[in-house]
Amino acid sequence: MRYPNIIFLSFLVLLSLLGCKAQKPNLNYMNEIGYKVINEGYTGNNDTIYFKAFTSRQYDSTYIAEIDDLLVIDGVGRNYREIGYKKIDSINALSEISDTRKSNLIDSIGRIDLTPKVRDFLGKKDLNIMASMANRKMKWDQQSLNRLKVTKDKKSVKISFPLFNGDNTIALLFEEGQNVLTAKFFKKRVGDEKWKFYCSGTIWRAD
Amino acid sequence: MKKYFLTYLLVSTFLLFQSCLDDDISGVYQKTESIYQKGFSLEAFEDPIIREYLAVDWSSPVEFTDVDGTMLYEFDAQVGNGTPLEGQSLTLAQKYSVVVSKAVDGSPLEYKLVRFLSNDNGSLASVSYRDKADFTGTVICYNLKGRTEMLEGYQQGVLKAVSKDPVEGGSSLAGKAPKDCLPDDPYCDGGFFVYEPVRIYKDWYNNRGNKWEYSNSTYVKTVFTQVWVPSNIGGAPRPAQNYHEHIDAPAPHAPGGTGHASNHPKEIILDKSVTPCVKEIIRKLQEKDLHNATVPDISQLTGTSHLSQTILDLFKKSKNYHLTFKIGEAGTNKNAYTEIESNRNGEFYFIVTLDEEFVENGTQLVIARTLIHESMHAFLGYVSQEHFLSDSAKLLSEYNSTYGNRNTADHVFMTEYVEAIGYSLASWDYHSRDKEYYNNLAWSGEMLNTEAYRKLADSTKTKIKNVNIAEGNANTKATSNALGIKCKSL
Structure with a gap:
């Protein structure tokens, strides 16, 4: 054997390449089954959700881990929004504080209810949990379905496998329509049966 | 003979006078300029802002000896109007020097471009490579290709951290350059060098009559600058700064006339x-x-x-x-x-x-x-x-x-x-x-x-x-x- 070291090295390189491929971040999706999110408070456009894989290198576990920096929340569920408006009304009704103070309070309180940032409701630890979940192979089985209720139906919008935070109170899924990709967050208090649509951020939109 | 002697005397006196005149007008200075300026070129320098806009004042070097006994010349340099590096919440004053080792034995001259990047926007007028005065911030030594050869962290003029031969590039804000602690330095463990990306834009203008009107900016590239963050700054962690610099185009027209207005209309x-x-x-x-x-x-x-x-x-x-x-x-x-x-x-x-x-x-x-x-x-x-x-x-x-x-x-x-x-x-x-x-x-x-x-x-x-x-x-x-x-x- 003239070049045993080279052959051994090549073998190691091959193994490492195969290893890298297996570890490549990947959101998991289920093919060919139509689903629709039916949780309380979720007001979709009544399009049926087609639960099919969409491959996305760009919006993978790395993106999820940094989503608190990147995603702009541009939609908040009606119930949560109304709470925000009520808070602002009560601030405006206060007579004993100055207009400047009112304005500052509205900016801080109103912003969190009406234009929240991801970091307002998800910490780094939870995002890391979600990001690592996106890297795992998961089966879309009945147990998974119970974590975020969907119903089997037919096409139009694709959703990704939902990702959950540490105490299972917040879920994130990606929803891809023909001309839009949105990240949607759902909330559920511990012990509650149903998830409520909380907020969403548009990642891209087309003409 | 007397006639020739007088002629010889006149010519000698003229030559002597002329020689003294040369010394008076340009002195050592013109000679050093011709030697040191000649070998200096930033054509291969990576950062386009420095490459295109660094101007060196070759007319008034400061001569000094470093700790190794090497004779050095320091020349003041400036980029554009001497504009600071602007970030989201921080503005860092900066200035430059070119430091050249003296040629004694015919060996090639060694140049380094020294950048003083302050931790705030205070004046750096008194700061030089020879005398750091009360400087707090980062001293970056580049070679003429723009590679960082040494980093130093200073606090109130006292050297607190050194990184020799730091790793180039890096995309993470948290990326830390290697660091050599100075003996008995209580601050060394806490301070560190971070890579900060600096986005460079080219600003384009339309000329309407005698007036330049900003049109738009084009992204040129991102370069990385190492910044020393001392351990004892206290308070909340420093937010990411998203530093940016601007080149005016077509240079060097620019409002302000220097070619580097750094007006940030990006x-x-x-x-x-x-x-x-x-x-x-x-x-x-x-x-x-x-x-x-x-x-x-x-x-x-x-x-x-x-x-x-x-x-x-x-x-x-x-x-x-x-x-x-x-x-x-x-x-x-x-x-x-x-x-x-x-x-x-x-x-x-x-x-x-x-x-x-x-x-x-x-x-x-x-x-x-x-x-x-x-x-x-x-x-x-x-x-x-x-x-x-x-x-x-x-x-x-x-x-x-x-x-x-x-x-x-x-x-x-x-x-x-x-x-x-x-x-x-x-x-x-x-x-x-x-x-x-x-x-x-x-x-x-x-x-x-x-x-x-x-x-x-x-x-x-x-x-x-x-x-x-x-x-x-x-x-x-x-x-x-x-x-x-x-x-x-x-």
Whole structure:
């Protein structure tokens, strides 16, 4: 054997390449089954959700881990929004504080209810949990379905496998329509049966 | 002999005098300049700001000896107006020196470019390589290719940390350069060097008479600068700064005359993929409408505002909202798409990508329409974030709940502004066509899937579809019925 070291090295390189491929971040999706999110408070456009894989290198576990920096929340569920408006009304009704103070309070309180940032409701630890979940192979089985209720139906919008935070109170899924990709967050208090649509951020939109 | 002696004396005296005169005028100085300046070149320097704008004052070096006994010359240098490095919440004063080792035995001269990057925006007038005075910040030593050869961290003029031969590049803010602690330095363990990305933009100007007017900025590249963060700064962690610098183009005209005004009007960015034709379309969209201007009513000579001009002006002036235009692959059947991103510092980035097929197939008129349309998406994003209690933001939020996604919400909202989009397009086109034509072209993309569109008269819907086909799209070329002209025919 003239070049045993080279052959051994090549073998190691091959193994490492195969290893890298297996570890490549990947959101998991289920093919060919139509689903629709039916949780309380979720007001979709009544399009049926087609639960099919969409491959996305760009919006993978790395993106999820940094989503608190990147995603702009541009939609908040009606119930949560109304709470925000009520808070602002009560601030405006206060007579004993100055207009400047009112304005500052509205900016801080109103912003969190009406234009929240991801970091307002998800910490780094939870995002890391979600990001690592996106890297795992998961089966879309009945147990998974119970974590975020969907119903089997037919096409139009694709959703990704939902990702959950540490105490299972917040879920994130990606929803891809023909001309839009949105990240949607759902909330559920511990012990509650149903998830409520909380907020969403548009990642891209087309003409 | 006497005659020759006198001549010899006169010539000698003249030569002696001339020699003294030379010394008086230029002295050692002219000689050192010729030696040291000759071997200095930044042609291969990586950072374009330094490469293009560093000016060295070769006329007044300071001679000194370093700790190893090597004789050194230090020359003051400056980039542009000596502008600081600007970040989101920090502005760092900076200055430069060129330090040259003295040639004693005929060996090649050794140059280093020294950059003093302060931890604040205080004056650095008293700081030099020879005497750090009360400097607090980072001293970066580059070779003439821009490679960092040594980093030093100073606090109140005292050397606190050193990194020799630091690793180049790196994309992580938290990336730490290796560091050699000085003996018995209590601060060394806590301080560290971080790589900070610095985005470099080129600012373009139009010359109107004697006045330079900012047009747009193009992204050039990102370079990395190492910054020493002392351990005892206290308080909250320093936020990411997103440092940026600007080069004026065509240099060296620039407001201020130095070629590096660093005025940071970077809020409309044109990617290098944007063709001259599309650049010109975007430039024209920023112009006010002069259609109704009547002389002698001089107040109208500046024109009136319209949708695209107002939106682009807003992004041009905004510090936290940035708009970028690109040309690329937008996906099947799509003329354009808009991405939205944010960062920890509350800056928002709207990135509009025009499909390359669309730009090739469509007329300039339909490209202008699509640019207005996509800019409107960016504007609605701005309204939702910045004016979240406005009626428009409330309405958009309500539409978002009703239709399930923000894209549909935006397009439903836009159907209420068809005439404004049409007017803006007419303004871009100097009102060359019938108003109805512009209004019909204002309907596009997802707007045709709204209830408002469905309610239009069939004849109107036919006209809308026809103009959209005639002017071209990502799938089909503009037809002979188009009233606009294509970019290629310029």
